[in-house]
Amino acid sequence: MNYTGPKIVTPPPGPKARALIEKDLDMLSPSLTRTAPLVGVKAEGVYVEDLDGNVFLDFGSGIGVTGVGHRHPKVIDAVKKQLDALVFVNSLDYYTTPQVELAEMLFEATPGDFPKRVFYSNSGSESIDTAIKMAKWHSRRAYGVGFINGFHGRTVGAMSFTTTNLTARRGFAPLYPIGQFTPYPYCYRCLFNQTYPSCNLDCVNYLTDVIFKKLIAPDETAFILLEPVQGAGGYIVPPQEFFDRLTGFAKEHGILLIADEVQTGYGRTGKMFASQHFGFEPDIITMSKAFASGFPAAATVARKEVMDWVDNAHEGTLNGGPVIMEAAKAVLRVIEEERVLENVRVEGDYFRSQLDALQQRYPIIGDIRGMGLMIGMELVKDEKKTPAGEARNKLIADAFSKGLLLMGAGESSLRLIPPMTINRQEIDTGLSIMEDCLKQL
Ligand SMILES: Cc1ncc(COP(=O)(O)O)c(C=O)c1O
Secondary structure (H helix, E strand, O other): OOOOOOEOOOOOOOHHHHHHHHHHHHHOOOOOOOOOOOOEEEEEEOEEEEOOOOEEEEOOHHHHOOOOOEOOHHHHHHHHHHHOOOOOOOOOOOOOHHHHHHHHHHHHHOOOOOOEEEEEEOOHHHHHHHHHHHHHHHHOOOEEEEEOOOOOOOOHHHHOOOOOOHHHOOOOOOOOOOEEEEOOOOHHHOOOOOOOOOOOOHHHHHHHHHHHHHHOOHHHEEEEEEOOOEOOOOOEOOOHHHHHHHHHHHHHHOOEEEEEOOOOOOOOOOOOOHHHHHOOOOOEEEEOHHHHOOOOOEEEEEEOOOOOOOOOOOOOOOOOOHHHHHHHHHHHHHHHHOOHHHHHHHHHHHHHHHHHHHHHHOOOEEEEEEEOOEEEEEEEOOOOOOEOHHHHHHHHHHHHHOOEEOEEEOOOEEEEOOOOOOOHHHHHHHHHHHHHHHHHO
C-alpha cells in the first residue's frame, strides 16, 4: 500500500461510503457511537483507507488499539504462522503453549516484582469484570470504590463503575449495587473549586473522611478501581500524591487496588504501564486495546495470592485462543525490538511541545495534558473555561474532511492517541491539518 500521506480523492463520505453507511444505520445497533463517517477497508502503519479510496492519517488508532500501527508486519506474520498450525483449543478444558509463553512475558512487563497469575479474556470490559469478581472472591468484602469520570466498559460489572456520563447508565438500573464514588483529581476542573496542591487533595479527603467514615467501612471494602490516567473522562493525569495517598490508605485497610490500564497500558504513556510513572504497584491490573493490536483480547494480571479462586469460579470459552495469544506476544516483541517506548517518549514530548505552541495562538485551547502519546486537548469557550463541546465536534468533522482522524474524550476534549510508531513528519502533517481546522473555528 505504501501510503505517504493523507489523500482525499472525493469529499468523504464518498458515494460508496454513503451507501454503506445508510445500510449500516438501518441494520446495526443504534447504540453505537460513530465519531466520523469512515468506512475503513485497508490500513497500514498510521494510515487508513476508506471505501472511496480516501486515505486518512490516524490520530486515534481505534482508541489506542492499533498501538504498534495498523497491520504491523511482525504481528501479521505471527498470526499467519499460528493460523497454519492451530486455530483453537478450548482453554477451559485443555492447555496451549502461547498462553503460558505470553504469561511469562506479561509478568516481566507489569509493575511489581512479586509472583503473579493471569486470566485472559476478550475485551476491556471483561478484564474489569474479572478484576471486580476476583477482588470480591478473594476478600469476601461487600464494596468497591470508583472515581467520577471513570470509564471501565459496558458489561454490567464494568458499567456499574463507569461514570463518564449518564447515557452509559440511564435505563439500566439497578446496576451492580456495590460502588461508592469519589471525584478524580481533575485539577483543571476541580469539583471542590480548589487548586492543587493547596487543596491537600480534597478528592482523596472526601474518600477517606466522608465515604470511608459515613458510608462504607474500609474493612468491608474489597477494592478501589482507578484509571492511572483517566481516558474517556478527558485524559486527566493525577498528581503523584494521589497514588501515594491511595496506596497508603489501601495498605492500612487491606483494600485491593485495581489499575485499569486498558487504555493507558502497553506503552501508550512512554512506559509499559502508566502506573510505573508513579511507582504505583496495583494488586490487580487490567489490559486490552493495544494488547493484540486489533485482535480481541484482554488480560487481568494479579498478585498470585489474590487470584486464589477455585476451579469453575470464573471462565470463558473463547478466552486466550492461540492465534490471539501469538498476536499479543508479537506486540510485546515489537515494543521491545523497535524501541517503541523511546519513540513514544521522544515523539510524545515533541507533539506536546507543538500543541503547547498552538495553545499560545488559539485561546480556544484551554488545556493540554497527558503523558507520552496519550495527549488530551480541552477546548473552552471563554476564560471561565465553559466547555466548547460543539467546537470540538466541528474540529473532528473538519479534520476528517481533510484526511485526519481525531477522537473526542470528556465533554470538550480531543484525545490524541496515534499509533506509538508514528514519526515526526507524520505528527507535523496532522498538526498542520489541526491548525487549518482551528483557524476555521
Ligand atoms: C480505561 C478503559 N477501561 C475499559 C474499557 C472497556 O473496554 P472494551 O470497550 O474493550 O470493553 C475502556 C474502553 O474504552 C477503557 O478506556
